[in-house]
Structure formats: structure tokens, C-alpha cells
Amino acid sequence: MTEPPRAHIAMFSIAAHGHVNPSLDVIRELVRRGHRVSYAIPASFAEKVAATGAEPVIYTSTLPTDDDPDAWGTELIDNIEPFLDDALQALPQLVAAFEGDEPDLVLHDITSYPARVLAHRWGVPAVSLWPNLVPWEGYEQEVGEPMTAELKQTERGKAYYARFDGWLADNGLGHLSSDDFVARPRRGLVLIPEALQPNADRVNREMYTFVGACQGDRADQGEWERPAGAEKVLLVSLGSSFTKQPAFYRECVTAFGGLPGWHVVLQIGAHVDPAELGDVPANVEVRTWVPQLAVLKQADAFITHAGAGGSQEGLATGTPMVAVPQAVDQFGNADMLQALGVARHVPMEEADAATLREAVLALAGDPEVAERSARLRERMAEEGGTPRAADLIEAELSL
Numbered sequence: 001m002t003e004p005p006r007a008h009i010a011m012f013s014i015a016a017h018g019h020v021n022p023s024l025d026v027i028r029e030l031v032r033r034g035h036r037v038s039y040a041i042p043a044s045f046a047e048k049v050a051a052t053g054a055e056p057v058i059y060t061s062t063l064p065t066d067d068d069p070d071a072w073g074t075e076l077i078d079n080i081e082p083f084l085d086d087a088l089q090a091l092p093q094l095v096a097a098f099e100g101d102e103p104d105l106v107l108h109d110i111t112s113y114p115a116r117v118l119a120h121r122w123g124v125p126a127v128s129l130w131p132n133l134v135p136w137e138g139y140e141q142e143v144g145e146p147m148t149a150e151l152k153q154t155e156r157g158k159a160y161y162a163r164f165d166g167w168l169a170d171n172g173l174g175h176l177s178s179d180d181f182v183a184r185p186r187r188g189l190v191l192i193p194e195a196l197q198p199n200a201d202r203v204n205r206e207m208y209t210f211v212g213a214c215q216g217d218r219a220d221q222g223e224w225e226r227p228a229g230a231e232k233v234l235l236v237s238l239g240s241s242f243t244k245q246p247a248f249y250r251e252c253v254t255a256f257g258g259l260p261g262w263h264v265v266l267q268i269g270a271h272v273d274p275a276e277l278g279d280v281p282a283n284v285e286v287r288t289w290v291p292q293l294a295v296l297k298q299a300d301a302f303i304t305h306a307g308a309g310g311s312q313e314g315l316a317t318g319t320p321m322v323a324v325p326q327a328v329d330q331f332g333n334a335d336m337l338q339a340l341g342v343a344r345h346v347p348m349e350e351a352d353a354a355t356l357r358e359a360v361l362a363l364a365g366d367p368e369v370a371e372r373s374a375r376l377r378e379r380m381a382e383e384g385g386t387p388r389a390a391d392l393i394e395a396e397l398s399l
Contacts, residue, residue: 243269
């Protein structure tokens with residue numbers, strides 16, 4: 001088999017942990033294989049990107065960050081407009097940054113709209129690294145159209161879609177609708193296990209390939225050591241964006257504080273003062289951030305917001321989960337995890353101390369849950385992960 005030529009590959013993403021982290025091990029592997037990788041990213045993530053061996057290409061973004069989740073608003077239009085606004089102002093920056101050093105291949109997160117435009121302009125292949133579930137055949141009729149129908153009748157919605165379609169036309173992509181541009185990439189590598197994908201049997205396999213979690217060893221995030229005498233370990237984490245939940249954390253302290261044999265790692269994020277939790281028993285370790293995968297490798301249960309990253313890390317480590325979703329795709333993930341028989345979906349409004357304690361103890365003590373978790377862990381390992389993703393990217397270079 002002929003080895004692919006060493007190439008210049010450009011990756012594009014936004015300043016959000018849930019969109020950058022899934023790509024990092026793939027980028028690290030491409031660099032290890034001898035490719036030169038440029039990674040377009042806002043400055044706040046430059047250090048994390050540079051640690052992979054890629055060269056950060058800094059651009060200024062107008063998107064809300066993980067530090068201010070409330071800036072995303074509450075309505076659908078509030079959630080989608082910022083991506084188009086950011087794309088329009090970022091595209092000229094990125095054109096200038098790569099002028100004279102255009103790549104042989106474009107990789108991009110699903111939220112990086114300029115990337116696909118640039119690939120078209122440069123005449124190079126584009127591959128989307130998809131960090132969450134993908135649309136299936138029939139998705140538009142079943143989910144997309146009902147979700148956007150009302151918005152498309154409003155003045156603000158009409159203006160948004162007209163502006164999006166105009167931007168695509170101006171950049172030579174007028175044959176695509178805005179919906180297809182976002183949801184139907186030229187080629188997509190799906191960085192979640194197929195077990196988390198709804199209607200997986202209806203996914204277009206010519207467009208999408210499931211490679212599963214590409215986690216790497218995450219040694220750069222630090223280690224975590226199970227305390228001596230801890231019979232069971234519980235991790236509580238709502239991820240990086242929706243962490244401003246002091247009342248929920250107090251319920252967790254009430255549920256598990258002083259529970260015999262249990263040690264609790266409670267990640268509260270940067271926006272909650274530990275003092276808001278009141279008196280915390282000695283078996284509860286309160287942290288603003290933890291090396292999640294390192295903890296999960298030693299954990300017996302996981303209370304999670306069911307984001308794509310947390311869900312697959314829980315599956316990859318065979319850790320039973322109590323899913324308390326906060327936003328967007330997390331509700332669907334929670335339902336999928338529960339349907340797989342390795343988790344319980346507890347809505348936030350029902351997540352009181354008694355409910356959380358009962359759910360964790362029931363899951364952690366059920367041998368059938370342990371058996372299902374082990375089987376799913378094995379299935380995930382067979383999907384190929386980072387090496388397979390890198391192989392498929394290199395295959396694009398050989399076309």
C-alpha cells in the first residue's frame with residue numbers, strides 16, 4: 001500500500017471545549033504521522049492546540065464562550081444566529097491568514113462555517129469532524145422542519161435564512177440550502193460511538209463514518225488518585241458550559257455526603273463559590289475542574305449532563321451514569337443512554353437528593369448494568385478511534 005504524501009492539513013474550530021477536545025487526539029496523530037497541521041482557533045485555546053504539535057492560527061471570534069453561557073439566549077434564533085454572525089466576520093480573517101499557504105485538506109468542526117467555504121475556494125477536500133449525533137435519512141421531516149417551521153415565519157427568522165443563503169451564493173455555494181450546508185457535510189467522521197446515535201440504521205454511510213471516541217491518554221490533563229479506603233467513587237460533573245447550578249450541587253452533597261464507603265468528586269465549575277454549598281462532609285471532594293477521564297477510569301458511578309464528551313467517556317470506561325441533561329443534544333443523549341440500559345435519565349427538576357441517591361445506588365449495585373456496560377465498552381473499542389480516523393483522513397489525501 002502506497003503511503004499518503006506528507007501534507008499540509010488545516011483544522012478549523014471554535015473556542016468551546018466540547019468542540020475542540022474531540023478533535024485533539026486526531027490532530028496529534030496526524031502530526032505524529034508527519035503531516036503539518038494548522039489549527040484555526042481563537043487565542044484562548046491556542047495553548048491546548050499547540051500541545052498536539054499543530055500550529056495555532058489565531059482568529060478573533062464573536063461567539064459567546066463557555067465563561068458566559070447565558071449569552072446564548074433562550075430561543076432557537078438566539079442559538080443559531082451567532083454562528084452565522086461569527087462566520088461572516090471570521091472568513092476574511094482566515095482568508096488572509098492562509099494566503100500563500102493554502103492547505104491540501106480542510107478538517108472542520110460542524111460549527112465552523114468558514115471552513116467549508118474556504119475548502120471550496122481552495123479546491124481541496126473538506127472533512128467534518130462531528131462531535132455529536134448526526135442527522136439520519138428523514139431527520140429533516142421528523143425533527144428539523146417541526147423545530148424551525150415557526151421560526152421561518154418570523155421576520156427575524158426570514159432575515160436570518162436570507163442572509164445565510166446570500167452568503168453561500170456569494171461564496172459559490174448557492175446550490176446548497178443553509179440547512180444542507182450545516183447538516184450534510186461533503187464527508188463526516190463521527191467522533192461518538194454508534195451506540196449513542198439515534199436511528200443509526202438510517203444514517204447515510206457514504207457521508208458519515210463512525211470512528212467512535214478519539215480520547216487518547218489525556219495525560220496532559222493531569223492524574224487523579226483514588227483515596228485510600230474509598231470503596232466506591234462517584235463523579236459529579238455538568239461539563240464546562242452549564243455549571244452554574246449551586247442548588248443541584250447542594251442536593252448532591254445532601255445525597256452522598258457521609259454515605260458509608262463512598263468518595264464523591266464534585267466538579268462545580270468556575271461560576272459557583274464553594275461557600276454556596278454550605279458544610280461539606282469529608283468524603284466529598286469539591287473541585288472547580290477535574291481530569292474527567294482519569295477519574296472515570298476509577299469511578300463506580302457518574303452523574304453527568306450527558307454531553308457528547310461525557311456520555312462517550314462514561315461508555316468507554318464502563319461507568320454507570322445518571323444523566324441530568326441541561327441543554328440541546330443532552331436530552332437525546334440521556335434517553336439513548338437509558339435505552340442502552342447503562343444509565344437513568346433524571347430531569348433537572350426531579351434531581352433532588354433522594355432521587356439521585358436511589359438512582360446511583362441502584363445502578364452501581366446492578367450486575368446486569370455492569371454486564372451491559374462491559375459489552376458496550378468492547379463495541380466502542382472495535383470502532384477504531386483515533387487510528388481509524390487518521391487513516392480515513394489520509395485516504396482523502398490520496399484521492
